[in-house]
Amino acid sequence: MESSLELEAVNFGKSIIIPSVQEMAKESMTKIPPRYERPDQDPPIISTDASLLLSSIPVIDLERLAIEDSMDSELDILHSACREWGFFQVVNHRVSSTLLEEFKMQVENFFKLPYEDKKKLWQKPDNHEGFGQLFVVSEEQKLDWSDMFYVTTLPLYLRMNDLFDKLPPNLRETLETYCSEVKKLASEILGHMAKGLKMDAEEMKELFSDGVQSIRMNYYPPCPEPDKAIGFSPHSDADALTILFQLSDTEGLEIRKEGRWFPVKPLPNAFVVNVGDITEIISNGVYRSVEHRAKVNSAKERLSVATFYSSNLDSVLGPAPSLLGKHNPAIFRSVPTEKYFKDFFSQKLNGKSYLECLRIADG
Ligand SMILES: O=C(O)CCC(=O)C(=O)O
Numbered sequence: 001m002e003s004s005l006e007l008e009a010v011n012f013g014k015s016i017i018i019p020s021v022q023e024m025a026k027e028s029m030t031k032i033p034p035r036y037e038r039p040d041q042d043p044p045i046i047s048t049d050a051s052l053l054l055s056s057i058p059v060i061d062l063e064r065l066a067i068e069d070s071m072d073s074e075l076d077i078l079h080s081a082c083r084e085w086g087f088f089q090v091v092n093h094r095v096s097s098t099l100l101e102e103f104k105m106q107v108e109n110f111f112k113l114p115y116e117d118k119k120k121l122w123q124k125p126d127n128h129e130g131f132g133q134l135f136v137v138s139e140e141q142k143l144d145w146s147d148m149f150y151v152t153t154l155p156l157y158l159r160m161n162d163l164f165d166k167l168p169p170n171l172r173e174t175l176e177t178y179c180s181e182v183k184k185l186a187s188e189i190l191g192h193m194a195k196g197l198k199m200d201a202e203e204m205k206e207l208f209s210d211g212v213q214s215i216r217m218n219y220y221p222p223c224p225e226p227d228k229a230i231g232f233s234p235h236s237d238a239d240a241l242t243i244l245f246q247l248s249d250t251e252g253l254e255i256r257k258e259g260r261w262f263p264v265k266p267l268p269n270a271f272v273v274n275v276g277d278i279t280e281i282i283s284n285g286v287y288r289s290v291e292h293r294a295k296v297n298s299a300k301e302r303l304s305v306a307t308f309y310s311s312n313l314d315s316v317l318g319p320a321p322s323l324l325g326k327h328n329p330a331i332f333r334s335v336p337t338e339k340y341f342k343d344f345f346s347q348k349l350n351g352k353s354y355l356e357c358l359r360i361a362d363g
Contacts, residue, residue, distance in 0.1 A: 015128040016136040022147045023115055025221035032223065035143050038230045041293075042261060057255075057264060058085060060273075063092040065192055079196035082275050082283075086290030087255050089270040090189070095181045097269060103178050104247045106171040107305060110149070111219045113168075121149070121166055128345070129160050134216075145229040145296045146220045153179045154213035158313070175215070179307070183213055186241050186309040189273060197283050200322035207282070207311040208240070212341075216306045220252060223296040231302070232294035238344045238354060239308035240278035243271050247303040256291040263295075277355045278310055278340075281332045284319035289355065313338050332358045 024033075058081035064070040065078070081088040123132035131149045152158045153175070164172065187208060194204035220231040231252060244253070246266040253272065254261040264272055280289040296302070311317060318334025335358060344354050 014126050015134050018133050020147050022221050030224050032225045036229050041230050058088040060088050060090050061092050082287040086275040086288040089267050089272050091270045103174050106174045145223050146231045149217040152214045155210050182243050182307045199320045203320050207315050210312045212310040214308045218304045220296050220302040226296045226298050231296040234291045234293040236289040236291050237276035239276040239310040241309045242274045243307045245305045250300050250302040252294045252302045254293050282320050284323050285331045311337050
């Protein structure tokens with residue numbers, strides 16, 4: 001995994017540079033610019049049964065998964081969460097609350113930096129890492145009501161060191177610890193998932209021995225017309241596992257289930273975890289990568305940090321061989337992970353999700 005791959009792989013894609021929404025939202029305005037109007041978005045659900053379904057968004061207690069007496073029943077809850085929801089919250093994880101408090105403060109300060117300082121960390125025309133937006137491919141494209149900062153964190157050889165070196169030193173230091181703690185958490189959860197799937201544990205370990213990790217910090221400013229805008233358009237995640245840290249108890253994340261949108265209420269000291277497309281492929285469609293989006297509101301800003309964790313860049317991505325058999329044929333084609341990412345970020349998919357492109361007809 002050296003030389004040519006190393007040089008090339010750092011640049012997975014680019015995005016058209018767009019203005020900062022955070023700066024725009026500082027101007028007093030009563031209407032949003034037309035490029036942010038999204039009449040195509042489904043309204044959130046309003047009916048009372050939302051609270052009923054909401055309460056069933058599974059919560060996984062990682063301590064219960066480690067204790068002999070409770071591990072089997074907790075594993076059942078995890079397994080059905082990944083099959084039915086593709087989402088769950090984890091509590092009693094080992095990421096310390098001191099680290100989370102420190103990281104929260106650093107991220108908040110980061111978005112408060114003067115615009116002149118942020119510009120030094122803005123995306124460049126040839127690479128999508130830095131402040132800006134991802135996947136903006138045309139000047140006509142409608143935009144999300146948010147700014148983000150995207151950076152590849154692991155493995156080290158994939159890092160854009162010049163971008164990293166420009167981060168405020170306190171943030172860089174805390175980010176370093178956060179990345180390694182969240183990597184441990186991701187490996188722990190993937191291990192449990194392998195068990196739930198009855199997949200060969202070594203297969204999962206090998207796939208993620210040098211996994212690719214990237215971080216996306218999201219800032220959603222208050223919006224004068226929240227019902228007309230969207231903070232983050234509906235999408236599923238291309239990675240294997242996303243671990244979302246919501247920096248406050250302001251709601252915004254919504255999950256699509258059975259064709260309707262359901263809000264996720266942030267729990268204190270919990271992470272929201274979701275199955276990404278890579279895990280749907282590895283599990284041969286047993287675990288589901290589910291569409292989600294972020295709404296905005298008129299009064300409060302909202303911040304979140306998503307950590308994306310994926311299989312090794314030099315691995316081949318496909319249904320795990322230990323899950324396949326005569327009665328369980330592969331429903332997805334295999335693809336080198338590096339190609340998977342390049343195609344995903346360069347959007348050479350004719351508007352189809354990558355998962356659909358890899359699905360074997362009649363599979
Ligand atoms: O901010 C959120 O709650 C959603 C973030 C998200 O979906 C992402 O960063 O991929």
